[in-house]
Amino acid sequence: VLIIFMVEYTIWNEINLISRITYSIVGVGFNAAFYFLFTRIIRRVSKDFLENKILFGGARRPSTRLLTKDDDIYTKDRKMKIISKLKDEGIWNLEVKIKDSKNKSYVNAINNATSHVLEVTRSDDILFDRNCGYGFARNLFGGLFINTVLSVVILFLLLCNCNMYWLWFLYIVIVEIILLFLDAYMTYREGVDYAIRLYHVYLEC
Numbered sequence: 001v002l003i004i005f006m007v008e009y010t011i012w013n014e015i016n017l018i019s020r021i022t023y024s025i026v027g028v029g030f031n032a033a034f035y036f037l038f039t040r041i042i043r044r045v046s047k048d049f050l051e052n053k054i055l056f057g058g059a060r061r062p063s064t065r066l067l068t069k070d071d072d073i074y075t076k077d078r079k080m081k082i083i084s085k086l087k088d089e090g091i092w093n094l095e096v097k098i099k100d101s102k103n104k105s106y107v108n109a110i111n112n113a114t115s116h117v118l119e120v121t122r123s124d125d126i127l128f129d130r131n132c133g134y135g136f137a138r139n140l141f142g143g144l145f146i147n148t149v150l151s152v153v154i155l156f157l158l159l160c161n162c163n164m165y166w167l168w169f170l171y172i173v174i175v176e177i178i179l180l181f182l183d184a185y186m187t188y189r190e191g192v193d194y195a196i197r198l199y200h201v202y203l204e205c
Contacts, residue, residue, distance in 0.1 A: 046142030055141075055188050056101075062134070062191030063117070063198055064110045069100040073192065074199075082199055091116045121201040130194040137187040144183055148176045 056065040065071050067079050074082075079098050086092035091113045099106040121127055151173045158166040 042139055042142040042146060045146060046138045050142055050145060051138060051191075055184065055191065061111065061114065062188075062195040063114050064107055065101065066192070066195045066199065067098070067110050068106070069098055073196070082203065085203065086113045086116070089116070117198060117202045120205050121198060124197075124201045127194070127197050127201050130190070130197045134187070134190040134194040137183065137190040141180075141183045141187045144176065144180045148173070148180050151176055 051061065056062055066074055067082060076098060083092055083098075092109060094106065094109050101107055151169070155166060155169045155173050157163075158169055
């Protein structure tokens, strides 16, 4: 966006009407393409890295983490009840036993079963709202994470070049880091609330 603006501002008065229209169309198209690409990047970083590795410790999803030994929100009996129901419906192929998130076959089994759980609970309006809230918080977390990383890189470059504005940028980075941690907590809570509602609706089906 900034590049397009600078190019148009520099040469705007030196070109004719047709060229101005052409540059405007190109600028709008570039901005739209960049926005689409950036939203895809945020989604991939949010789901594949932050959700899996940072928020839920390798369990990939909050609904997966809730059924592992690593999480104590549900009692063992509650977890066994959910897995037993999945096995009765022919969705669960492993033994009915709770394991930790380091067990890849166990984690994969829960992730595969989640697709079935989502299908049978699709009609619940509250669950839909929780899912949307979690998705929004997770993507916001991804955007803040990318923005903070870029800000740290810029701050490093300013320090290396002894730029006088490094202190102002340091304040910006500090604020971004604080917001990042706050949003990480909110995203985690949104994910847990969503997963709890998901299994509650599933057991009531």
